[in-house]
Amino acid sequence: MIEFLLVAWLGTNLGSPDLEKGRNTQDRAALERIAASASAAAEKQSNDAAAQYKVALAQSYIAEVAIETREKSQAQAAAEAGMKAAERATALKPDVSEYHRILGTLCGQEASSAPILVAMKYGRCALDEVNKAIQLDPKSGLNYLSRGIGSYYLPTAFGGGTELAIKDFQKAIELDAQSDEAHLWMGLGLRKLKRDAEARAEFKKSLELNPTRVWTKQQLEKTPAQ
Secondary structure, three states, X not given: OHHHHHHHHHOOOOOOHHHHHHHXXXXXXXXXXXHHHHXXXXXXXXXXXXXXXXXXXXXXXXXXXXXXXXXXXXXHHHHHHHHHHHHHHHHHOOOOHHHHHHHHHHHHHHHHOOOHHHXXXXXXXXXXXHHHHHHHOOOOHHHHHHXXXXXXXXXXXXXXXXXXXXXXXXXXXXXXXXXXXXXXXXXXXXXXXXXXXXXXXXXXXXXXXXXXXXXXXXXXXXXXXX
């Protein structure tokens, strides 16, 4: 279940319309073309943090879709490629919140495809990087969303848990009520607590904001109506 759901550690990323379209419709081939183009540009601009970030972002979308479609090896390969670019971006510009958030996203996606002990290592990397992102930009709803997703999967004994996750999802919605991903993940958190009616309301709100998101439709369909 963790492998299937951890996809959206990514949250509502700052991607281009083409990236968003590819993610929403689970068109991995289109995302791979975007990633290849970004990688070619980044190779020519090895000291350009923004160019490295574009690679990391594209790879995170690929990993997200691969996990949604339960293709673990492809997800792991994309996450690993993206982590290298994200690490380069954070090294070049350590004070940019979004670079830390995307590195945390990719660590989380790597964790989703790894054995449990390795997953715990990358899970810690994910939370550490997202906490750094929040420290740098405490008004970013996306940062809280990302941390909430990490808490959703991290056991309570390790500092996570659903209740903590829901608090961050609520904060993300307060900061950006138009975030379809925040409503999606609020729905997932509520469903985990067996609050299915509230969960369905959140999934429906998410679809109002982004009606093309295939994965949200799937989550609504699998949530009991009563």
